[in-house]
Amino acid sequence: MSETVVSLFKDRVRRHADRVALRALRAGGAREEAALTWRQWAEAARQTAAALIDAGHQPGAVAAVLAGNRMLWPVADLGILSAGLVSAGLYPSSAPAQVRQILSDSEAEVVFVDTLARMEKVLAVRDALPRLRTIVCEDAAFTDGDAATAGNSRPEIVSWEEWLQRGARALRSPAIAERLEQRAQRLSPEQTAVLIYTSGSTGDPKGACISHRYLLASAASIRDTLKLGERDTTLSVLPYCHAGERVFGLYTRILCGMETGLVEDHTCIRDAARSFGPTVFGGLPRFFEKVFESLQAELAAAPAATRERWERVIATGRLRSRLIRTDAEVPAALEAQWRREGEPFFAHVREHFGGRLRLATSGGAALPMEIAELLDALGVTVLGAYGLTEHLCVAFNRPDRYAFDGVGPPMPGSELRIAADGEILVRRGPLTFSGYLNRPVETAEAFTDDGEWLCTGDLGTLSSQGILHVTGRKKELIALSTGKKVAPLPIESRLLEDPWISQAMLYGEGRKFITALICLRQAVVEGWARGEGNGPREYSAIIRHPDVLTRVQAAVNRVNANLSRTEQIRRLVVLDRDLTLEAEELTPTLKLRRSVIAERYRHLLDALYT
Incomplete structure (x- = not known):
């Protein structure tokens, strides 16, 4: 049985070398259709690893990936692990300050990026990253002369193509090839393989240290739960830096031998699904x-x-x-x-x-x-x-x-x-993380x-x-001025059962009663307005229509009927748009950033108490 992600990957390559492992989907936002077999993936990862070793990066050092769902991500990740380094991921939507925070906290020595725009995010904060030595950019198109000039900058900037060529040249040296093999053999199950940074909805992101044992045990648990196998196919939609996509996705697919369609633009997911036809759909x-x-x-x-x-x-x-x-x-x-x-x-x-769907998960x-x-x-x-x-x-x-x-x-x-x-x-076990990077107190506080x-x-x-x-959530309990506490999540979930309501957030910290901020499903509400014929046409006007407000209040009343007096929603306000990730109102996994939302719409919420 494989004991590390690297040995698991090598086993898969030996078994199914010429099967397609990864597909870039034009329907999913890729510039062109492309396919990578397990053998080709392994070769590119091996070149990535050899270039890291040849550049002097030592086992246990951190290399990061800041990219969308392109082939770069899984290739770089397996290359980093094969070289004995630790792989850290950043959300592709990260702002420069967030890039600085994670690259600084992890002390990353190399960062792999896909686009020039994401490279600029790194360059904007490079003065705060003394440990960063190299930026490898997929979309950079240096000639040999340009690469040499870029190599004089700090950090050095290298195109992805040139990086792979460096690795290929390094592998011609028996010494580098031997060191690469030795590093893979010396990996242990308890060794940290990846850093997964928490989304930071309630504070600064922390780097969770994830071992090879955690990754393999988790992948096996997922496989056995859902009866996944090599005949299954799936889409990669969530960012790879997210725990779900990294573990449920990348490493479980390696364990099971599943073919994956890469969705670079998440807004194209429906077209990608129709083009690729996954048997397993996680969304x-x-x-x-x-x-x-x-x-x-x-x-x-x-x-x-x-x-x-x-x-x-x-x-x-x-x-x-x-x-x-x-x-x-x-x-x-x-x-x-x-x-x-x-x-x-x-x-x-x-x-x-x-x-071709046989299994859907959410x-x-x-x-x-x-x-x-x-x-x-x-x-x-x-x-x-x-x-x-x-x-x-x-x-x-x-x-x-x-x-x-x-x-x-x-x-x-x-x-x-x-x-x-x-x-x-x-219970703490093989599927549990090892602790937070350089945060012993917070690690201890994570356990009983x-x-x-x-x-x-x-x-x-x-x-x-x-x-x-x-x-x-324990920390999301709303403490009213009456001394009573209200858990918002189950009430919000009941509100979302109404076909008109797309998002809801309860409010009331330090107040006498609970209020709610509500967003409606625009397509449903506009469909209602068209059916009315003579109603308003602008969405901002539709949601203020008395019949719409009456309909929303009726949905709230149905939920209130099963709540205690303390939990009941006394007043509400309807927004004219959805809360979004782009506005930093949601986490990357689309959970509410309650403090951000409360502050941004405080004038609307506070007005409910006057």
């Missing part, structure tokens, strides 16, 4: 919401007879889904009716994912119940999961055992318990006093069936 809730919105629009526009058939299949599918989720037996006649009447609709829904935030139930009723079961950078594989729904109001039972290799204050604790359990910071419950339910 954030927003993509599934867009599919839901498209289906709702199609249903509304369908002829009466077709709409009646849709609704009959959906009703049967909802009943079937609820029986499965309550561990009840699905009558054979019901199952047969659902499959017989639903197959034409199932095939249509699968086309949104490329037509992470990062809860998928609203209304969306999950509709998709399940139409043959696409979206399996929710729960994990964190420090221990990615905590809980996962299974294809034959799932719940939409929970994140599933513990994954293989993970053991959970709920602390007296409701916090979810995960005996060091045996990882403190997730999340609140939750375990059902009698062993299903984990996440109910909120």
